[in-house]
Amino acid sequence: MARRHLSPDEAALWTALTRSVRPIRPHGRVMPALPTQPVAVTPKTGLTPPLRQTPTPAPVAVRTPAAVLDTGWEKRIRGGTISPDMSIDLHGHSLSAAHVRLNQAIASALARDARVLLVVTGKPPKNAADGASRRGAIRGEIGHWIETSPYADRIASVRVAHPRHGGDGALYLVLRRKK
Structure with a gap:
């Protein structure tokens, strides 16, 4: 045409x-x-x-979370030797309550100069009705919440947690250092 x-x-x-x-x-x-x-x-x-x-x-250019961190961080995350400074458990909460608690936890972690925040979202259901694996409601929304958070530019990376910290049911939020 x-x-x-x-x-x-x-x-x-x-x-x-x-x-x-x-x-x-x-x-x-x-x-x-x-x-x-x-x-x-x-x-x-x-x-x-x-x-x-x-x-x-x-x-202004907004800093976004990195997919890969430096070698030291990568080894600690893969090996499970990373030690979260703080943690928050969101599963069992409504979406709106979980969103508010997440923002409060990030603000608290930043105020305490924490580097790693462990966010427990809950594991996805194993037996979905349609046979496919589905993500939980909080797990499905948390990426958007982090992206639109007022603290998004202070998050260096978001990674799936090591099995000792919850595996697929949890995330590490690696926070940037203060300037």
Whole structure:
């Protein structure tokens, strides 16, 4: 199928539309700002020039948890020799209560200069009704909670815990040091 080029009217409409779109997650990919150009008013379409918007400052780069830490941390996590400074048990709580408790625990760990927070979410059910393994409700939401937490930039890594600390039913939150 051959590509059709936009008419000047369609291009003006498209430009006006793209300027009005705001990202759901502002810390995601950053698109360069488009230069603002007035849209021509034509009797045919009745378009009016869009209001000029003041340029928004470039978003600050948000640090995200790393998939892999340095060799020392990796050996300690795999070998189970890591010792959590604090722990919190979320299973058995409602989703809203677990979310609040998680944020409180992260704030408390940061206030105490803890490096590793053990978060017990509970293991996924072994016998799912549909035959497939399903994640528990808290385990299914915890990634989103951590990502949108006010402390997200203070979390260096999120890892599945060693079996001695709960295995699939728990996570290590490795916290960044204070600056």
